[in-house]
Amino acid sequence: MSTESPFTVPHDDPFGPHNLPYGVFRTAADPRPRIGVRYGYRVLDAGAAARATGAPPDLAELLAAPVLNPLLAAGRPAWTRVRTALTAWLTGEAHREAVGPLLVPLAEAELLLPFEVADYVDFYASEHHAVNVGRIFRAGADPLTPNWKHLPIGYHGRAGTVVVSGSPVVRPCGQRRAAGEAAPSYGPSLRLDVEAELGFVVGGASERGSRVAMAEADDHVFGVCLLNDWSARDVQAWEYVPLGPFLGKSFATSVSPWVVPLEALAHARTAPPARDTPLLPYLDDSAAQPPCGLDIAMELRLNGHTVSRPPFAAMYWTYAQMVAHLTVNGASLRPGDLFASGTVSGPAADSVGALIELTHGGERPVELPDGSSRAFLEDGDEVVITATAPGPGGVRIGLGEVAGRVEPAR
Known part of the structure; x- marks a missing residue:
């Protein structure tokens, strides 16, 4: 079993902290669709991370949705706040104990359609x-x-x-x-x-x-x-x-x-x-x-x-x-x-x-x-x-x- 920290992502990884793309995933252990953010070869359970880090209620509510649409509807200021928070959770030392267990190996995640298509x-x-x-x-x-x-x-x-x-x-x-x-x-x-x-x-x-x-x-x-x-x-x-x-x-x-x-x-x-x-x-x-x-x-x-x-x-x-x-x-x-x-x-x-x-x-x-x-x-x-x-x-x-x-x- 690897003892490598889930936060260990090479500087040149295409899914490092400079990227942080959004998706929706579920796992065999937890079949609920939920918002995930890719970080290296792992997926952060974004809603669970918001709760674990004590994020503001409005931000946590956006990330708790089963699709990206509520976040999409929130507008650019909210998008910036969420991205700033995600970067802090994944790159700072303060939240590692809370966030580490919420980084799911990519191989264990079933990736779903990330948003409901309107038009x-x-x-x-x-x-x-x-x-x-x-x-x-x-x-x-x-x-x-x-x-x-x-x-x-x-x-x-x-x-x-x-x-x-x-x-x-x-x-x-x-x-x-x-x-x-x-x-x-x-x-x-x-x-x-x-x-x-x-x-x-x-x-x-x-x-x-x-x-x-x-x-x-x-x-x-x-x-x-x-x-x-x-x-x-x-x-x-x-x-x-x-x-x-x-x-x-x-x-x-x-x-x-x-x-x-x-x-x-x-x-x-x-x-x-x-x-x-x-x-x-x-x-x-x-x-x-x-x-x-x-x-x-x-x-x-x-x-x-x-x-x-x-x-x-x-x-x-x-x-x-x-x-x-x-x-x-x-x-x-x-x-x-x-x-x-x-x-x-x-x-x-x-x-x-x-x-x-x-x-x-x-x-x-x-x-x-x-x-x-x-x-x-x-x-x-x-x-x-x-x-x-x-x-x-x-x-x-x-x-x-x-x-x-x-x-x-x-």
Whole structure:
């Protein structure tokens, strides 16, 4: 049995005191869902720690909830107080005796969906992805639609099918029309794909009829998670004109179990790519300080093999612009809202975030080191997306992983 202190976390651990992401977990010994904070290879029972350290009642009540939503609703000042308290509990000497027994080994924790999803919106913020897919879906036409560089395009998804990492993904069925066929057919998707994305978790609410300016985005965005927007490309291609994605997307969206607070990504802030189209004032971030681009390095693995490394820093639209556009018509934000970036893709062939790009629409299957190849996903395939970001003193911030295995259609 190891005698190492549960507080012993290497300085360069991606889940050290500079990170402290939030999740919800349970154990075999205590099946109650409860808020946890990852610290190295352990999970702090945050509600129990608040009670054991004599935290103020309002703070303790937020951490005693079975989901993150009450904390999300509490707003930025409360988020700062909680993070300060967690840092003190885990790094100071005063609370070690009380907090030590509440650090659960990660291997003993079952990680659950960390918050109840209120609404889900998916954007289309990568110019590289939009151009690549536009060339496939609209061959011979301009790959970018006329509005693409004027506003962050998005679609309203299905909150009820957002699932936590590790949940099986059942191959969807639907209508699809093969090339050269006059009529559609029905059956399991033959072109099942992944989309490596970043998800933004909304906390602070806004009033319906009001607008949230870019400068106010940080008061409403609690943190980020990894996201896989599974996509049935054949269903999507047949249905998306004229209204956009529907059944090709709504069957499953996987998210990582850890929500990294926005404060932990302070060293990852970077300017977005240079833009060549003037923006309307509510989206013009040319003078924004700090910038709202994020330098996050992602990795996409298929059956254990790395097939791509998408760079989030290449995203054309920022989360602040997404918030501003999402609310410019008076739509309200609610605690638990989730909005995704859209597929993260860079300029290089091995930096794209979806198989449809990696295989040029399925025409050039990717060769895997085990000798197999894939144009699109097969039953039994497992997809894992991981990511890290720069932190203080040269350390890396870990975002964990979002994983899913494809099951046959039912």
